[in-house]
Amino acid sequence: MQLTSLLYKVPLQSTSGDMNVEVGKLTMDSRQAAPGGLFAAIRGTQTDGHQFIGKAVEQGAAVILCEELPENRSEQVTYVQVQDSSYALGLIAANFYNHPSRKLKLVGVTGTNGKTSTATLLFRLFQRMGYRSGLLSTVQNQIDETVIPATHTTPDTIALNELLEQMVQRGCTHCFMEVSSHAMVQQRVAGLQFAGGIFTNITHDHLDFHHTFDNYIKAKKSFFDQLPASAFALTNLDDKRGLVMLQNTAARKESYSLQTLGSFKGRILSEGLFGMQMDVDGREVWFKLTGRFNAYNLLAVYGAAVLLGEDPEESLTQLSDLPSPPGRFEMVISDSKIVGIVDYAHTPDALQNVLETIAGLRQGNERVITVVGCGGNRDAAKRPIMAEIACKFSDRVILTSDNPRNEDPMAILEQMQAGVPPIHFKKTQTIEDRHEAIYRAVELAQPNDVILIAGKGHETYQEIKGVKHDFDDRKVLRAAFQQS
Numbered sequence: 001m002q003l004t005s006l007l008y009k010v011p012l013q014s015t016s017g018d019m020n021v022e023v024g025k026l027t028m029d030s031r032q033a034a035p036g037g038l039f040a041a042i043r044g045t046q047t048d049g050h051q052f053i054g055k056a057v058e059q060g061a062a063v064i065l066c067e068e069l070p071e072n073r074s075e076q077v078t079y080v081q082v083q084d085s086s087y088a089l090g091l092i093a094a095n096f097y098n099h100p101s102r103k104l105k106l107v108g109v110t111g112t113n114g115k116t117s118t119a120t121l122l123f124r125l126f127q128r129m130g131y132r133s134g135l136l137s138t139v140q141n142q143i144d145e146t147v148i149p150a151t152h153t154t155p156d157t158i159a160l161n162e163l164l165e166q167m168v169q170r171g172c173t174h175c176f177m178e179v180s181s182h183a184m185v186q187q188r189v190a191g192l193q194f195a196g197g198i199f200t201n202i203t204h205d206h207l208d209f210h211h212t213f214d215n216y217i218k219a220k221k222s223f224f225d226q227l228p229a230s231a232f233a234l235t236n237l238d239d240k241r242g243l244v245m246l247q248n249t250a251a252r253k254e255s256y257s258l259q260t261l262g263s264f265k266g267r268i269l270s271e272g273l274f275g276m277q278m279d280v281d282g283r284e285v286w287f288k289l290t291g292r293f294n295a296y297n298l299l300a301v302y303g304a305a306v307l308l309g310e311d312p313e314e315s316l317t318q319l320s321d322l323p324s325p326p327g328r329f330e331m332v333i334s335d336s337k338i339v340g341i342v343d344y345a346h347t348p349d350a351l352q353n354v355l356e357t358i359a360g361l362r363q364g365n366e367r368v369i370t371v372v373g374c375g376g377n378r379d380a381a382k383r384p385i386m387a388e389i390a391c392k393f394s395d396r397v398i399l400t401s402d403n404p405r406n407e408d409p410m411a412i413l414e415q416m417q418a419g420v421p422p423i424h425f426k427k428t429q430t431i432e433d434r435h436e437a438i439y440r441a442v443e444l445a446q447p448n449d450v451i452l453i454a455g456k457g458h459e460t461y462q463e464i465k466g467v468k469h470d471f472d473d474r475k476v477l478r479a480a481f482q483q484s
């Protein structure tokens with residue numbers, strides 16, 4: 001595509017060189033720069049892409065997009081200076097791929113917890129209702145039935161537009177995607193046209209990246225601030241920040257609630273391990289999912305389906321048959337009837353929700369044994385809190401490693417231990433090796449006891465010092481059950 005077309009609607013500060021040059025590829029990584037391509041210099045968390053402009057030119061980049069012009073410029077290269085390279089790249093990527101988001105009904109889901117669950121349920125619902133759909137999620141990306149591995153919750157702006165374009169080519173009419181707070185700060189969705197946005201909830205997480213809770217709230221809110229008037233903005237009225245999210249949106253304001261009157265109203269009538277009965281807008285429905293947090297997810301999905309023009313009754317009928325997304329309250333039951341639950345709860349709020357759900361489902365004197373760890377190179381503030389929550393709601397707790405990444409696993413565990421109140425010392429133990437920890441939990445369990453393995457859900461690896469080793473909580477648990 002010609003550079004002038006690529007720059008349509010991009011606010012420019014200065015340009016030099018041939019503006020009619022043909023651009024065949026976009027990249028934000030100098031290592032991927034190729035002849036005839038555009039390299040965008042982005043200021044990152046580890047390094048500044050501006051340092052690699054020379055490298056990109058050496059590799060043949062025809063156009064450099066940057067915030068600051070380099071001192072040594074090449075005559076053969078076109079330089080485009082903008083105030084915000086990430087934002088500009090979003091618009092350029094949308095132009096490059098011919099605005100695929102405008103050819104789909106694109107719905108974004110944001111919030112601390114529930115994004116994958118909500119987006120996945122929406123995707124499955126619409127597939128069932130006969131629409132060819134796309135999904136962009138933490139677990140995986142999907143174009144109709146084709147699964148494409150996901151590296152991020154929200155792909156970078158170039159990959160994102162490319163995926164949307166592939167969805168359009170494959171005849172998709174809808175796409176459901178997670179919008180992480182990182183994605184908002186890094187402008188990964190700039191230039192996309194959304195048909196709707198959903199807010200799930202907000203609690204403490206990612207303070208390593210956003211520094212303050214206020215910044216984190218602003219990052220989530222900015223998604224709704226940029227929605228067009230043609231879109232809907234569907235918020236959770238029961239979350240303290242639910243209305244804040246919609247304060248400055250141009251979109252049509254809609255809401256859902258289990259507690260007060262919103263556009264979509266739900267109530268849990270009864271719940272069990274294998275499902276729950278709800279009243280949704282006056283209709284009684286049985287769902288295969290359980291837990292109050294899932295009642296919120298289901299209500300958000302139902303609301304979004306109706307706002308996208310679907311029949312309420314038909315949407316509920318189809319929704320009632322959907323299973324939990326992978327690694328979300330996924331059950332593995334042993335021959336001796338020990339109940340294993342693998343759940344991706346990796347924030348204090350999620351852990352508390354899952355444990356409260358389990359507590360609510362207890363019938364007699366079954367015990368709850370929780371195996372939990374916290375990821376390395378991520379928000380350290382949540383570590384003691386998650387250990388404390390695990391103790392408060394469990395009879396036995398085994399603190400173990402999650403993905404230690406580049407941190408010392410024992411140092412993470414010591415930070416978790418700091419949150420264990422002295423009265424709970426006796427029920428808590430620390431086993432660094434996650435495999436061993438799961439086996440220990442099975443050893444401790446009696447029939448009907450519940451073992452919660454929290455934090456990694458669908459993940460099929462454990463990342464230690466830059467290496468991803470095969471590891472799947474569900475498989476390890478099944479193997480442990482077989483040996484017990």
Ligand SMILES: CC(=O)N[C@H]1[C@@H](OP(=O)(O)OP(=O)(O)OC[C@H]2O[C@@H](n3ccc(=O)[nH]c3=O)[C@H](O)[C@@H]2O)O[C@H](CO)[C@@H](O)[C@@H]1O[C@H](C)C(=O)N[C@@H](C)C(=O)N[C@H](CCC(=O)O)C(=O)O
Nearest residue numbers: 028029030042044045046047049052152153154156180182
């Ligand atoms: C913290 C974060 O979001 N990091 C993302 C970010 O990297 P960064 O800002 O650290 O980039 P950097 O390494 O400083 O480099 C700056 C720029 O220089 C470029 N560069 C660098 C080296 C070089 O030789 N040449 C070169 O051009 C890089 O390509 C980059 O454009 O931009 C990269 C390129 O898009 C991402 O791959 C990277 O994701 C890392 C791997 C990551 O772990 N991200 C996580 C935290 C994340 O994004 N998580 C959210 C979900 C969170 C949630 O659960 O809610 C997600 O959406 O996945």
Ligand SMILES: Nc1ncnc2c1ncn2[C@@H]1O[C@H](COP(=O)(O)OP(=O)(O)OP(=O)(O)O)[C@@H](O)[C@H]1O
Nearest residue numbers: 112113114115116117138293296328343344345350
């Ligand atoms: N609506 C909800 N409210 C609170 N907790 C939830 C909700 N939905 C799911 N959870 C809990 O949070 C965990 C993560 O859920 P999910 O993967 O859907 O969230 P996410 O927002 O996609 O997370 P991530 O930021 O890692 O992508 C689940 O395993 C469950 O324990």
Ligand SMILES: N[C@H](CCC[C@H](N)C(=O)O)C(=O)O
Nearest residue numbers: 346374375378402403455456
């Ligand atoms: N999207 C989240 C997932 C955390 C999952 C947990 N298992 C961990 O590794 O910390 C993140 O990247 O922070």
Ligand SMILES: [Mg+2]
Nearest residue numbers: 115116138153
């Ligand atoms: Mg997710």
